[in-house]
Amino acid sequence: MSRIAYVNGVYRPHRDAVVHVEDRGYQFADGVYEVWSVFDGRLADFDAHMTRLHRSLTELRIAVPMSRESLTQVLRETVRRNRVRDGIVYLQVTRGTARRDHPFPAEGTAPSVVVTSRAVDVAKAEATAKKGVAVITQPDIRWGRCDIKTVGLLPNVLAKQAARERGAYEAWMVDEMGLVTEGGSTNAWIVDEHGVLRTRDAQANILRGCTRAALLDLIAETGVAFEERAFTVEEAKRAKEAFFTAAGAWVMPAISIDGTRVGDGKPGPITKILRARYLERACDEAI
Numbered sequence: 126m127s128r129i130a131y132v133n134g135v136y137r138p139h140r141d142a143v144v145h146v147e148d149r150g151y152q153f154a155d156g157v158y159e160v161w162s163v164f165d166g167r168l169a170d171f172d173a174h175m176t177r178l179h180r181s182l183t184e185l186r187i188a189v190p191m192s193r194e195s196l197t198q199v200l201r202e203t204v205r206r207n208r209v210r211d212g213i214v215y216l217q218v219t220r221g222t223a224r225r226d227h228p229f230p231a232e233g234t235a236p237s238v239v240v241t242s243r244a245v246d247v248a249k250a251e252a253t254a255k256k257g258v259a260v261i262t263q264p265d266i267r268w269g270r271c272d273i274k275t276v277g278l279l280p281n282v283l284a285k286q287a288a289r290e291r292g293a294y295e296a297w298m299v300d301e302m303g304l305v306t307e308g309g310s311t312n313a314w315i316v317d318e319h320g321v322l323r324t325r326d327a328q329a330n331i332l333r334g335c336t337r338a339a340l341l342d343l344i345a346e347t348g349v350a351f352e353e354r355a356f357t358v359e360e361a362k363r364a365k366e367a368f369f370t371a372a373g374a375w376v377m378p379a380i381s382i383d384g385t386r387v388g389d390g391k392p393g394p395i396t397k398i399l400r401a402r403y404l405e406r407a408c409d410e411a412i
Contacts, residue, residue: 156219257380366393
């Protein structure tokens with residue numbers, strides 16, 4: 126079956142799904158996006174993603190394109206039309222189409238809305254998580270508002286390409302102080318050499334990951350010591366465990382960093398517990 130996309134009020138075959146050449150998302154990266162995991166046809170961490178979407182739109186002063194109820198219906202209908210049981214649904218909202226000019230277009234310019242959905246091979250994802258993946262580090266050259274989930278992802282693209290060329294799954298960004306900020310499309314975590322689970326705090330101008338937030342609610346159940354505290358690359362390399370979180374990766378073990386083995390080079394027990402508990406709760410609470 127051909128894929129179906131929603132574009133500005135119309136469901137179209139994927140090959141025919143287009144926006145105007147002067148859409149500001151294309152010309153200025155003037156837009157935001159969200160990605161929901163889909164489990165059994167239902168959307169995981171729904172409220173957290175919707176809340177973050179509205180925050181991103183507000184921060185960029187882009188009009189909310191439709192009511193929450195209408196947008197929910199569009200997301201669900203796109204999943205249904207694509208017959209996605211397990212996968213993702215992607216939403217992008219830009220400031221709309223207008224003559225190319227840097228300032229905002231005239232008030233009343235309608236935002237552009239695009240929604241797509243595709244399946245994920247769950248068995249393949251589980252096999253990858255069972256083995257763990259490699260991570261590399263890259264200088265963090267992104268703009269200073271990484272807390273807004275914008276479509277301006279060129280630094281992330283370059284970092285992800287560097288990871289691919291070095292046979293790694295993800296790239297962790299490193300700031301001028303040598304501290305890991307986050308991944309190219311994920312939040313970074315370690316269980317440090319003292320057994321403390323750590324991730325950078327969300328006040329440090331990083332993306333407030335929805336999977337990250339969901340995991341914070343589960344940590345107390347593990348009994349493991351936890352701190353929202355940044356870590357250096359060297360601390361990560363000395364860690365007992367490392368992993369990253371995102372809607373597309375869930376909780377993914379990282380078994381090496383820049384070629385240095387993390388722990389015993391296998392997914393650690395805390396990572397495996399958190400992945401299992403996250404997936405269980407996400408599936409149960411998806412809507």
